[in-house]
Each structure stands twice: as structure tokens, then as C-alpha cells.
Amino acid sequence: MNRRRFIAGMTAAGLTGTASAFSFFGLFGDDEPTAVELYPRRPLKASRRAFSVDESPTDEADAIGYTNFYEFGTEKGDAQRYGERFKPEPWRLTIDGECERPGDYTLEDILKPHPLEERIYRLRCVETWSMVIPWVGFPLADLLKRFAPTSRAKYVAFETLYDPEQMPGQRRAVVEWPYREGLRMDEAMHPLTLIAVGMYGETLPVQNGAPLRLVVPWKYGFKSIKSIVRIHFSEKLPVTTWNQLQPDEYGFYANVNPAVDHPRWSQARERPVGGWRRRDTLPFNGYAEEVAHLYHGMDLAKYF
Amino acid sequence: MKPLVFAAGMMPLSLLFWRAFNDTLGANPVESLIHETGLWALRLLLLTLAMTPLRRITGWPGWIRLRRMLGLYCFFYAVLHLTVYLWLDQELRLSAIIEDVIKRPYITVGAATFLMLTPLAATSFNRAIRWLGGKRWKQLHRLVYLCGLGAVIHYLWLVKADLAPPLMYLMILLGLLAFRIPPSLLRRLRGYSTGKLETKHERYQT
Numbered sequence A: 001m002n003r004r005r006f007i008a009g010m011t012a013a014g015l016t017g018t019a020s021a022f023s024f025f026g027l028f029g030d031d032e033p034t035a036v037e038l039y040p041r042r043p044l045k046a047s048r049r050a051f052s053v054d055e056s057p058t059d060e061a062d063a064i065g066y067t068n069f070y071e072f073g074t075e076k077g078d079a080q081r082y083g084e085r086f087k088p089e090p091w092r093l094t095i096d097g098e099c100e101r102p103g104d105y106t107l108e109d110i111l112k113p114h115p116l117e118e119r120i121y122r123l124r125c126v127e128t129w130s131m132v133i134p135w136v137g138f139p140l141a142d143l144l145k146r147f148a149p150t151s152r153a154k155y156v157a158f159e160t161l162y163d164p165e166q167m168p169g170q171r172r173a174v175v176e177w178p179y180r181e182g183l184r185m186d187e188a189m190h191p192l193t194l195i196a197v198g199m200y201g202e203t204l205p206v207q208n209g210a211p212l213r214l215v216v217p218w219k220y221g222f223k224s225i226k227s228i229v230r231i232h233f234s235e236k237l238p239v240t241t242w243n244q245l246q247p248d249e250y251g252f253y254a255n256v257n258p259a260v261d262h263p264r265w266s267q268a269r270e271r272p273v274g275g276w277r278r279r280d281t282l283p284f285n286g287y288a289e290e291v292a293h294l295y296h297g298m299d300l301a302k303y304f
Numbered sequence B: 001m002k003p004l005v006f007a008a009g010m011m012p013l014s015l016l017f018w019r020a021f022n023d024t025l026g027a028n029p030v031e032s033l034i035h036e037t038g039l040w041a042l043r044l045l046l047l048t049l050a051m052t053p054l055r056r057i058t059g060w061p062g063w064i065r066l067r068r069m070l071g072l073y074c075f076f077y078a079v080l081h082l083t084v085y086l087w088l089d090q091e092l093r094l095s096a097i098i099e100d101v102i103k104r105p106y107i108t109v110g111a112a113t114f115l116m117l118t119p120l121a122a123t124s125f126n127r128a129i130r131w132l133g134g135k136r137w138k139q140l141h142r143l144v145y146l147c148g149l150g151a152v153i154h155y156l157w158l159v160k161a162d163l164a165p166p167l168m169y170l171m172i173l174l175g176l177l178a179f180r181i182p183p184s185l186l187r188r189l190r191g192y193s194t195g196k197l198e199t200k201h202e203r204y205q206t
């Protein structure tokens, strides 16, 4: 064998050898997250479609595979990598605080009176990516009214399930568990604010917050809390997870606002998931006409 | 050994091209490209720093001959990282880029690290060593330790909540830097902590 052939052979062997070694150690990152079905999703019938944007929805596999869900791990895709133990049914919710009908409810009790609607909403993540998602659900206001909040109820607080057996990311205290979010009462009662039980015509995947979650389309995605087990009416501003972790980076309001930067990155533009190009981010994520009046007279740079 | 390392160094880039052409870079391809190129620049920087300790441990002088190539690969991936940032992430919008460098500490540190890597890559050729003189060349190339710290601080500063991955790289870096503590200083430190200055002779007896 001559020297050149020897080098070429060694190079080829080296290439394949290192490639397999690298992929063995997971050094190239994971491949594309394809949507893994962790429990059988059921088709849902939505009676009507309201408040929908005229944009084509994000590819469903991307919307399922690319999620921040720290309860399963801090990487996108961890929810479907480590979500197989999660049981969205049976499910119970606790309603308590400043209301006349607190109690423990089954998911069926919660859902029964509400006709489902489909709503195609924009979703803007604080990390500057965005999606367009056809949710299936009903207005949060309709649900809250059933428990007759008292006049002392100024805020609504939500909690995600805490169960490290089902949600292994909770074994590490990356944030303080359980995940908590909250809305001012008028935000919660706004007709755009949705309780979602499905997307793309079927029940919610585990990755996206099965069996029920909040959707507030004019706020950064972390406000739209997933897999809710508790709704609490309160007089005081509730503690919310990201605000508690980094108060100078994540405010209580977290309204999408291209003019107010996150300290570590600009919020002026966003990249729709699945694509390569950015586009301008709109104030209140494009819902200014519907919601800007809620914040009339507030300094949005201070109450970010 | 060198052709092998050369081929291995091309692997991450080939795979990124492969994934880009097959549309398997995931839901957010630009983010995948930034993360992979940044991580490879950092990993190659740490590998470069591992050559001297490896020679000391194994006694094989060959490691040092790989050092230059690894260092250049680190710079190569840093250039790719910066290119993806400027072109695909910021879409060459100059005002946004300037704002980023000034206002965001993790970008400032990344840029400073890149600026420190540049003269090291530029003087990595034999002629540059001759031209600078061995001593000055060595002094200049000590900058690589600062580059290591800069890269890890850049990483620590950009994560949202989970500090574990950058901390892992920090531990490796500190381990590699510990090898650079001059033996005289090490001996003195040890002397302070045990309350007396050991001689070499005593150390070998115990």
C-alpha cells in the first residue's frame, strides 16, 4: 500500500470512527424532535371558531416537539424524552381562595358545561421564537364565573402539578416547584384568555400541557401555564415562577412588547418556528386592539 | 495522527451541513446552528488546553503537535458561530448588532473572547513564531487561558435557569488551568496550608 492510499484509508476510517463515537456520546445534539405520542390523543369537536388570526399554523410536529417544559427537563424535546410516565387522566383540580364555591373537582366536572371553540392564536416566547397554534378550548372567564369570585378577588393564581414521579425534571430545583403563574382579574376575564384542552383538533399532547392549560396570546409564553392542578383567587399579587427566579428579567405582566428589551436580548423581532427568517414583533403580540386598554396609563417599561 | 484529527475536526461541520440539507436541524434551525458552533468552539478550546497536561501525564510528546490544529479548529468554529450570528440570527442589521455588543454582557464577553482568539490564530504559523521570537510568542499565547474563561463566562451568562451545562465546562476548564500553576507556587501554597514549607525530598518520602 502506498503512503497516499494509506492516509486516505486512515482518513476514511477516522471519519466513520469519530462520527459513530460522537453520535454515541450525543455530541451532535439531538436530531429533529419528531412528535412522539405519549398517550392516545382523542379528536375533539369544536363548535365554532372565534378570534382567529389569518396565518397558517406552525407544523404540528414542531409545535409538539419544540417546547419549554422544565418539569421534564430544561432542553426543548425533554418533555417527549421524559414524559412517558405522565398521566393526564384521571385529573383533579382544586379551586380555592376568594370565591364562594371552592372545592376539589374532577376534570370532567370542570369541562362538562363548556362548549369547545377553536382559536388560532399567535404564541410568542420570551426567547424570541414564535408559533401560530390552533387551540381548542373555552374562555377562562366562563370557568371562573362558576366559582363566584368575591369582590376581594383581585388576582387569579395557577399551579402546575408537582409530582417528580411523573415529571422527572422536578427532581432538580432549577426553578422553585410547583410552577406558578397568575393574572390580574381583568386579564383573566378578558375574552381572549383561554383554557385550552386541545390543539390541532385533538386533546393536548403531554408536551404542551395536557390535560388543560392556560393560553394568554398577548403575553410571553411562560405566562400560559401548563397542566394546571390549582386555581386560586387572591387579593394580593401572586408569586409567579420566572419573576421569582429573575425579577429584573421577567415581570408579572410579561406583555409582548417589542419596545422593551429583555436585559439579555432584544424583543424587537421574532423567528417563526420552522423557518430561517425573522420578522417584526407586534405590540401585545398583535392583540393591541383587544387588550391595550387594560394597561391604560401604566408605564409598560416599568410594569414589563 | 494529524490526518485523523483533521478529519475529526471537520465532522461537526459536515454533520451540520448534512442536517441543514436534510431539514433535520429541528424546529429552530438558526438556534441549532448557533448552539452547535458555539459549543464546538468551546469544546475545541478545552481540547487544545488538554494537550500539555496529556503530554505530562502520558509522557508522549506527540500531543503537542496536535495542539496547533485543535486551536485553529476552535477559531474556525468561532468564526462559523459569529457568521451564523451576524448573518442568520441578526440578518446583518448593523444597529441591532452594535446594540447587542454594547448592551448585553454575554455578547460583549463573547466578542472580547473572539477578539482575543484572533491574534492567536493569526500567529499560529512557524514563521510567526520566528518573527515574534519564542518568548514573546509564548507570552502572547497565554491569552488562551483568558479565552477559556471568556468563553465559559459567555455561556454562563446566556443560560436562562439551568446552569449545570456551563458549570460542567467551567469545572473542566479549571481542572486544565490547575495544571498551569507553576510548581514553585504550588509548593508554596502547599506549604502554607500545612504550616511549613516542604522540600522536594520530604515530599517523596511521605
Ligand code: HEM
Pocket (backbone or CB within 6 Å): B034, B035, B036, B037, B038, B039, B040, B041, B042, B045, B078, B081, B082, B085, B089, B107, B110, B111, B112, B113, B114, B117, B151, B154, B155, B158
Ligand atoms: C462576537 C462573538 C460572539 C457572539 C456575537 C456570540 C453570540 C452567541 C449567541 C447569540 C448565542 C446563543 C444565545 C442564546 O441562545 O440565547 C451564543 C451561544 C454560545 N456561544 Fe457565542 N458568541 C460569540 C463568541 C463565542 C466564542 C468565542 C465562543 C467559544 C469559544 C462561544 C461559545 C458559545 C457557547 C458555548 C454558546 C452556548 C451554546 C448552547 O447554549 O448550547 N461564543 N453565542
